[in-house]
Amino acid sequence: MRDVAIKAGVSIRTVSRVVNNEGEITEETRQRVLAAIEELGYRPSKLARALVTRRTETIGLVLVNIANPFFAEVACGVLDAAEARGYNVFLCNSMDTEQQERILRSLADHAVDGVIVYPGFGGGDSLRNFAEHHGPVVMLNCFFEYPGTSRVMIDTRRGANLAVDHLVSKGHTAIGMLAGQARSLSLMRRVRGFREALRRHGLPFVKEWVLPGPPTVERGLASTLQLLTQHPQITAIFAYNDLLAVGAIQACKELGRRVPDDCAIVGFDDIPLAAMLAPPLTTIRVDKYELGRQAANRLFDMLGNPGTNFPPIYIDVELVVRGST
DSSP, X not given: OHHHHHHHTSOHHHHHHHHTTOSOOOHHHHHHHHHHHHHHTOOOXXXXXXXHHSOOSEEEEEESOTTSHHHHHHHHHHHHXXXXXXXXXXXXEOOSHHHHHHHHHHHHHTTOSXXXXXXXXXXXXXXXXXXXHTOOEEEESOSOOOTTEEEEEEOHHHXXXXXXXXXXXXXXXXXEEEOOSTTOHHHHHHHHHHHHHHHHTTOOOOGXXXXXXXXXXXXXXXXXXXXXXXXXXXXXXEESSHHHHHHHHHXXXXXXXXXXXXXXXXXXXXXGGGGGSSSOOEEEEEOHHHHHHHHHHHHHHHHHSTTOOOOOXXXXXXXXXXXXX
């Protein structure tokens, strides 16, 4: 910075103001300083700045399974919002509660300013500890809340309602569900919405027609084979996510049940693959990029307004009708 000041014929403080976009500086002086910075290849020391401001201009993003296209789009929303603010992002992949705890400890050791987390099953203590001792936490699609945390939610109950309403409008009265991972709070909301919609249409909620399991293609295949073999009267399936729905379509083909003639299928998320299937998948669309962008902006709001309680943000959903129904 001293070299830049000498080169531009200004004070070190003026260079600092230009670098940090502070103070009233004439455009001529600003351009002279910027030219000196460019010529000398000067880059501000983020470490030195962090020691003064107590901010590292980094955040953590902890997702459940980045191999899932859903989370890839969420990550893009976070990364773009962070780049617009001059922040870097540590992208982390957590597959269970213990790994989530290790990741949060590591992010705390790296002094990130805050974190965005799609929590796994449990892990609330580690989130509470991070928020209390290290920085704000934004939780994605998570029901519980603690001081120092905020939430960005998908309206999953409404999505489940839309799926059932659509299937009933097509004449289906025996509807099963591939319910995703057990103990998931998000799962509970989707099951609740599924149950509410059935009740509203005067249809029974049959516990044996709801199969939990990891939200993967493989589990969708296995669960649908089990569901349709044990309960052949089922003519429609609502899946926790599109990956399960992909497996359900494969299972129907193995069983010789035509989709949608013999079994209609609705997914959730609208990942890019959904429109490419044969038949294309009817699904509940979630704006995944917006989910990530809103989460990042909420975290920056929390960093700029410490101690403020922010209400949850809800991301709306919509039904996208395609060939599988």
